[in-house]
Amino acid sequence: MKGAEYLYLQYADRVEKQIRASVFNTGDKLPSIREVCEHTGYSMSTVTKAYYELESRSLIESRPQSGYYISNILSRKIAVPSPSKPVISTVNVEREDLIDQVYGSMTDKKVTMFSLGFPSNELLPIAKLNKGMIQAMRQLSDSGTGYEQPQGNLNLRREIAKWSVNWGGALTDEDIITTPGCMGAISYCLMALTKPGDTIVMESPAYFGILQLARSLGLFVLELPTNMNTGIELDALKKALSSKKVTLCILMSNFSNPSGNTMPVEHKKEVVRLMEHFNVPLIEDDIYGDLYFGSSRPTSCKAYDESGIVLYCGSVSKTLAPGYRVGWVSPGRFKKQVLRTKLYHTLSSTTITHEVVGSFLKNGRYENHLRKIRQLLHHNSVNYLNTIQEFFPEGTKVSQPQGGFFLWLELDQKIDTADFYRSAMKHDISIAPGRIFTLQDQFSNCMRLSYGLPWSSSLRQSIQTLGMLAGK
Amino acid sequence: MKGAEYLYLQYADRVEKQIRASVFNTGDKLPSIREVCEHTGYSMSTVTKAYYELESRSLIESRPQSGYYISNILSRKIAVPSPSKPVISTVNVEREDLIDQVYGSMTDKKVTMFSLGFPSNELLPIAKLNKGMIQAMRQLSDSGTGYEQPQGNLNLRREIAKWSVNWGGALTDEDIITTPGCMGAISYCLMALTKPGDTIVMESPAYFGILQLARSLGLFVLELPTNMNTGIELDALKKALSSKKVTLCILMSNFSNPSGNTMPVEHKKEVVRLMEHFNVPLIEDDIYGDLYFGSSRPTSCKAYDESGIVLYCGSVSKTLAPGYRVGWVSPGRFKKQVLRTKLYHTLSSTTITHEVVGSFLKNGRYENHLRKIRQLLHHNSVNYLNTIQEFFPEGTKVSQPQGGFFLWLELDQKIDTADFYRSAMKHDISIAPGRIFTLQDQFSNCMRLSYGLPWSSSLRQSIQTLGMLAGK
Incomplete structure (x- = not known):
């Protein structure tokens, strides 16, 4: 990698370092591309690519007709869970009862469903789909x-x-x-x-x-x-x-x-x-x-x-x-x-x-909608990660996905997330225990949390409760 | 079977004989239940049951607030196809290519689709379903x-x-x-x-x-x-x-x-x-x-x-x-x-x-709709049967279903309905050849016709064409 390619990455890395060192903080406006060009002597193309790169690293975000801003990012890096090491064999361990337990209660409205893997209503373009339905009835x-x-x-x-x-x-x-x-x-x-x-x-x-x-x-x-x-x-x-x-x-x-x-x-x-x-x-x-x-x-x-x-x-x-x-x-x-x-x-x-x-x-319409849901999910993921960091015990490891719906948490080895699930359900919170994601005997101290639910103070409280349970 | 049970069947049989002998003809009004009671000395209950029985034999039909009428029935009984006698074994013969042929052309609008097994649009309560769809969008x-x-x-x-x-x-x-x-x-x-x-x-x-x-x-x-x-x-x-x-x-x-x-x-x-x-x-x-x-x-x-x-x-x-x-x-x-x-x-x-x-x-709404579609299908079936009888060669056998969508025809042993299918398609008529309904080597002189298409003079003509092809 040389020349122009190298320059934009170099500049992006430099800005990332500044962000991580809290030179810039969440919500701060970055200098415009033109300003950066003037200060650094880089070309427009180099700076533009550097900003795109920072955006793809979820560090900054563009706001239409305004400029680039620092995203709600993590101020401290939480460790990523260790690579899995399943036994190379094809053991079959019964997991169905646990799955039935977790997903049998899917329609209970009072439970906070971190266990689900799909978007909540608030994220869906329901009115537009309804219009589409009426149109389809006419067209077909x-x-x-x-x-x-x-x-x-x-x-x-x-x-x-x-x-x-x-x-x-x-x-x-x-x-x-x-x-x-x-x-x-x-x-x-x-x-x-x-x-x-x-x-x-x-x-x-x-x-x-x-x-x-x-x-x-x-x-x-x-x-x-x-x-x-x-x-x-x-x-x-x-x-x-x-x-x-x-x-x-x-x-x-x-x-x-x-x-x-x-x-x-x-x-x-x-x-x-x-x-x-x-x-x-x-x-x-x-x-x-x-x-x-x-x-x-x-x-x-x-x-x-x-x-x-x-x-x-x-x-x-x-x-x-x-x-x-x-x-x-x-x-x-x-x-x-x-x-x-x-x-x-x-x-x-x-x-x-x-x-x-x-x-x-x-x-x-799909492209427009995706832009919105992506931004919402991104914000959710950062809020979840920050809250987990705040309330979960030291040593907790969390994945840092660049898209999708899920956080994968690795808790202390002593914790069995099947038991953890049952404790959380006493607080009307549902999580997906790690062992349902394998047919082997692993991930019993892991869990999956979905950030498809809209962010709110009560959601923050639910994560706090989970963190408290994980620290017990 | 004795007494009252016997009487109503006896009377129903007698009326059926009269209908078959053309004493009554299609569309004729039958005497009212009260009139029959007076003439025969049977009780209201016996005559009512006899009329129900005749209705269930598809010989007569009731018209609300008017009385009972002779259905559009067959004047001659066509033979029912012989019982099947598959070999008691589990041979596997490849039939898929024929099925692909017959059902690959499903969306070609100019073909008369006697091969289909579902109702045509004309039989469906589309407007009411559309209303239901709008309601469901609101309710859910x-x-x-x-x-x-x-x-x-x-x-x-x-x-x-x-x-x-x-x-x-x-x-x-x-x-x-x-x-x-x-x-x-x-x-x-x-x-x-x-x-x-x-x-x-x-x-x-x-x-x-x-x-x-x-x-x-x-x-x-x-x-x-x-x-x-x-x-x-x-x-x-x-x-x-x-x-x-x-x-x-x-x-x-x-x-x-x-x-x-x-x-x-x-x-x-x-x-x-x-x-x-x-x-x-x-x-x-x-x-x-x-x-x-x-x-x-x-x-x-x-x-x-x-x-x-x-x-x-x-x-x-x-x-x-x-x-x-x-x-x-x-x-x-x-x-x-x-x-x-x-x-x-x-x-x-x-x-x-x-x-x-x-x-x-x-x-x-379902019950109301069923009443209509049943009557339409019944009329269709009688029209189909009469037309088949008119135009198909002597010796043709046809099932006489008391419901559903299908007629099963048994043609002369010499006819292979896979070839017949191809001849009919040259006239833009699609039938379902018998051998697709078995994994064995049988029914090659049989075919299935659906009467789910609305009756019309061109449909009559299509059946006439099939009869002509069957007589070749």
Whole structure:
């Protein structure tokens, strides 16, 4: 890295150091780009890129027609949880009862639901979606009462294809099959490509819903060591692929659930290369990718897939409307099998909600909405992190995601978060205990907190209560 | 059968004979019940029951505040297709290409789609559903954008429970899990209760969608001999259950797809008894049950199930709105497994469409609508049958369903309906060839015609064209 490239990073690093040293504080206005140019002698382009870089590090934010301001950032860096080291085996430990406990109480309004992984109503553009619904009833010849074509709503598929340029893709509508949410997509892919007794590879910790689905299909899950910043460890992945018969791999490439990690571009490329080399399909779950806090959307593994070995899954369940059940898969070379699986299991998607989302994407409303929800989530995440730092005992480790919904906390080894869950519920606070995110015996001192709930003083109090319980 | 029971049937038989002998003709008014009492000396109750009986035989129909009239019935009885005699084995023959051919052209507007198994727009209460949609957006706190509870919309489950008295059931909302359509229900049941290599029992011919689903799950399908009026043959069922390891049985109890048969009450009772005796679960698919032409809805096997061995599946996809994807299952003693399967594969149903259907059932609109669609389908079926009789060659056999959507035709042995399909498509007419309804080598001279399309002179012409092709 030389010359201009180097300069902008150098300048960005310098400003970051100043921010971390509290030279600038939350809410302070930064000098304008023009001013910086005058003081430093850097070009406009260098300073602009440096500010973008600082924005992508969530240190500063731009306010339209005003300038750049210091974000509500952490004044002290809390440690990131240690990389996971699951045993390289496929033990099956019963976790379902705990999951039933945590998610059985989902509709109890008085409980503060840090355990949920989707946006609260306040974050959703409900009025606009309702307008879209009325429009869709008018536009569709049967008002959405009839079946769609098996591959799914054409308008929606076209918009998803256009959208794919944002993550480095170049899809066409023919590449896409719509599904009932992202779980529907993953379910179709797994059913199309595996049979009971097969072994699949996942990161660890991993979303419990996929672990449960895999088990219910009779699959063995090989959980691999995972770095809380950069995702699955490539050496471990390579070793697994070369030494075991692996049928497929499922990874969350961006702002992973639960640990919040994002694979760097070079990792993404290498994962695709490995998959191609060993001829193992990759189901890429990119459901959180649009919720980045930085200046641009991270790419996906699919962006580097030339042979069609990646089955790319997405949805609007985390950004627009979980209850609409709108998701999709771009199954690469496995299109025929996945399409048949959809047809056999559910015939077709819900016509009207898929039309509404198609229109929402088409008229640019989605982009506007994402800008808002990203900013809200970013602010939430910083408020959560600051409050955790304030009230949780020394030694607590927390992930620092650059997008998505989740914080992954590692508490003192003595604490069992299954018990912690029960204590917290006595205070009407629900958290997701770490052991539901693995089939092995690990993460019992970890937990996942969602920051999808709107920030408030009572939320702050709930975090304070959790911190008090963690210090007991 | 003696006394009063005997008298009403005797009188009904007498009137039927007169109708068949053209003493009365289509549209003629029958004497009022009071008049008949005076002439015959029978009691009001006997004559009323006789008229109900004639109505249930689709020979007469009542017009409100006017009286009873002769229906548009067949003047000559066409033969019913012979009972099926599949080989008692589990051969797998590839049928998918033919199915892809027939259902790949589903959206081509110029084709007359006798091949479809769902109502055309003209039969659906679209305006009322749209009103319901607007109401649901207002009523639901999140306008239906959020997830439902896993078991499904409570209002809808309550209404389905109330509705169950119509088929002899006594369900509560706790007994019911909502699903994306009836296929979703069957898919969850099959995934919850089977593993690859298991053998399941079905009638023959059977709905190709379920055959395909079963194959994709690695199941062997034992197709049993089936009577075109009364359904699966009980001796064959008993023999299969006692001699083979059968994991479960799937039956359509009423107006079966494709053959239109309905199991008599005694058969339903005996099937449940056999299932209990051999401890084999029954997935009962009753998706067409509400579309009866007679005076009352036929019961279901579930009505006679005391041990919870029947998993009862239904939906509104054939009566209200296929594209809403609203179905349900009452899984008896298998509730826990089925609920988990739903949760793992799709998390939850589409919130808003399920709410709309719940309200539609609640305010009595469903019953009003059913009355209309039943009458339309009944008229269609008679028109189709009369036209087939007029234009198809002697020797053609046709089922005479008392409800549902389908006619099952048996043509001359020399005719292959896969070829026939291609000839018909040259005239822009699509039919469903018989061999897609079996995994064996049978029914190649049969086909399924749907009478869900509204009657018209051009439809009559299309049937005439089919008859001409069948006579070649």
